[in-house]
Amino acid sequence: MNILEIIKGKLIVSCQALADEPLHGAHIMRKMAKAAKEGGAVAIRANGVDDIIAIKEETNLPVIGLVKRDYKECEVYITPTTKEIKELISSGCEVIAMDATNRCHPDNVSLKEKLDLIHEANLLAMADISTYEEALFAQSLGFDMVSTTLSGYTPYSRQAEGPDVELVAKLVKELKIPVIAEGKINCIEDIKKIKEQNPFSIVVGSAITRPQLITKRYVDAYLK
Numbered sequence: 001m002n003i004l005e006i007i008k009g010k011l012i013v014s015c016q017a018l019a020d021e022p023l024h025g026a027h028i029m030r031k032m033a034k035a036a037k038e039g040g041a042v043a044i045r046a047n048g049v050d051d052i053i054a055i056k057e058e059t060n061l062p063v064i065g066l067v068k069r070d071y072k073e074c075e076v077y078i079t080p081t082t083k084e085i086k087e088l089i090s091s092g093c094e095v096i097a098m099d100a101t102n103r104c105h106p107d108n109v110s111l112k113e114k115l116d117l118i119h120e121a122n123l124l125a126m127a128d129i130s131t132y133e134e135a136l137f138a139q140s141l142g143f144d145m146v147s148t149t150l151s152g153y154t155p156y157s158r159q160a161e162g163p164d165v166e167l168v169a170k171l172v173k174e175l176k177i178p179v180i181a182e183g184k185i186n187c188i189e190d191i192k193k194i195k196e197q198n199p200f201s202i203v204v205g206s207a208i209t210r211p212q213l214i215t216k217r218y219v220d221a222y223l224k
């Protein structure tokens with residue numbers, strides 16, 4: 001079965017912890033992914049080659065891979081250059097997720113050239129976008145799917161708590177390629193609202209795999 005068939009109508013869990021987060025480390029992310037699989041996740045979104053290899057070894061689930069890396073004077077950090085794409089191609093992931101926002105990338109390589117690199121390796125490409133226009137552009141370039149990952153994380157996109165339900169709805173209506181709903185889906189109510197828009201699949205991250213943020217929500221609710 002190809003990955004699109006596997007993820008259609010199902011939950012993907014993002015298992016990520018950066019170096020400054022308590023759960024950082026491939027030995028922990030592999031267990032997080034194992035727990036997600038036991039709970040019914042059909043694929044994992046993961047950051048960095050070490051985590052991807054460990055997660056694949058532990059779960060054998062399809063992986064949407066990315067490499068988060070900061071470059072000087074550049075806001076783009078999700079698979080920002082061809083260097084990260086090449087790392088991911090050798091990682092064993094099935095899909096490569098990359099920033100497809102309308103911002104300057106650290107290298108002078110166009111999104112189209114990066115996309116071609118992914119397709120030449122026989123992998124699928126996910127465009128992480130923040131607006132409707134960026135999604136349309138990604139589709140016109142030939143990306144295999146778009147994800148609303150970056151809504152709220154670019155200065156010009158919607159800034160609000162909770163998932164961007166409106167963007168998901170508009171993308172599902174207007175786009176021909178699969179639309180993945182991702183970002184700020186923090187509770188069961190959010191899942192219900194998003195599901196009504198009929199996205200191709202849903203990604204949940206922090207609400208499942210970042211216990212420091214989960215704890216904070218409970219602490220805040222208790223202290224308020």
Ligand SMILES: CC(=O)N[C@H](C=O)[C@@H](O)[C@H](O)[C@H](O)COP(=O)(O)O
Pocket residue numbers: 014016045066078149150153182183184185203204205206207
């Ligand atoms: C904005 C950004 O850098 N998002 C990252 C993308 O890979 C991850 O840190 C998120 O956890 C993921 O998108 C899932 O979203 P949420 O954790 O809100 O469920």
